[in-house]
Amino acid sequence: MTHPTIYRHIALLLLALTTIASAGIAQNTPGSAGEGGSQPEDDEAREIYEELDRRLGAVTYETATLNMRIVDPRGRVRERNLDTWSYNEDDVRQSLVKFNAPADVRGTGLLTLSEGDTEVQRFYLPALNRIQTIAGSGRSDRFMGSDFTYDDLGSQDPDAFTFTTLSHDRQAGRITVRGERNTEAAYAWADFMIDTERYVLLKATYFAEDGTALRELTADDITELREGIWRAGKLTMRDLIEERYTELVWTSRTIDEPINPMVFTERYLQR
DSSP: OOOOOSOTTSTTTSOOOOOOOOOOOOOSSTTSSSOTTOOOOOHHHHHHHHHHHHHHTTOSEEEEEEEEEEEOTTOOEEEEEEEEEEEEETTEEEEEEEEEESTTTTTOEEEEEEETTEEEEEEEETTTTEEEEEOGGGGGSBSTTSSSBTGGGSOOOGGGEEEEEEEEETTTTEEEEEEEESSOOSSSEEEEEEETTTTEEEEEEEEOTTSOEEEEEEEEEEEEEETTEEEEEEEEEEETTTTEEEEEEEEEEEESOOOOGGGGSHHHHTO
């Protein structure tokens, strides 16, 4: 399982990851940083997260086109364009990310197949004409040189985490939730800022064991795709250590239109 990237339709990242997108905002409240494992489980916080997860999974089919901007510490920019497809029903989640441009990455793709507790990621690089499996420590590597990882593009299981409410402003409709991962990851825990009126992740911060903030995800341009289902039109992941960031901007998005199952196969990944 991956951390609550929450935007799991990012492909979910890239679609969500939806999607996947995870994590929240650092707070100067007791136990918010540097004490990732000391907080007890919070029923309210878990309910908030599970409702968020439910709404993310409410869209069975989604296709999208996105632009990616990778900005290094010197301000140099690399731009890429990609398509994503995702399918989500019951405990089956499938996603495909394929790059269209520039020419040096065209055809590169990542296929993620999840069912129950099992998840497999296949990466295809046209220059090698070979499919490789992303597993173990490789899941924390940068995806295509961006500030998102392969882990960010996977799925997540709320049962793999514990949740604690750090603050709750019902008038603003937001709650900050801490999710502590019970499996190996490139960070110790993550904090979330969640809008509990629209049930959408607004901000997320990933922490090291010593409380150092490693990465920060922000969501912007939030729109309602259909009644009660909201999605961000832009995700920004910042590497707070290396002072670089990656932006993902949706230029088109379609939901609820069936996708041919062939899309989620290795044969299609290599097309």
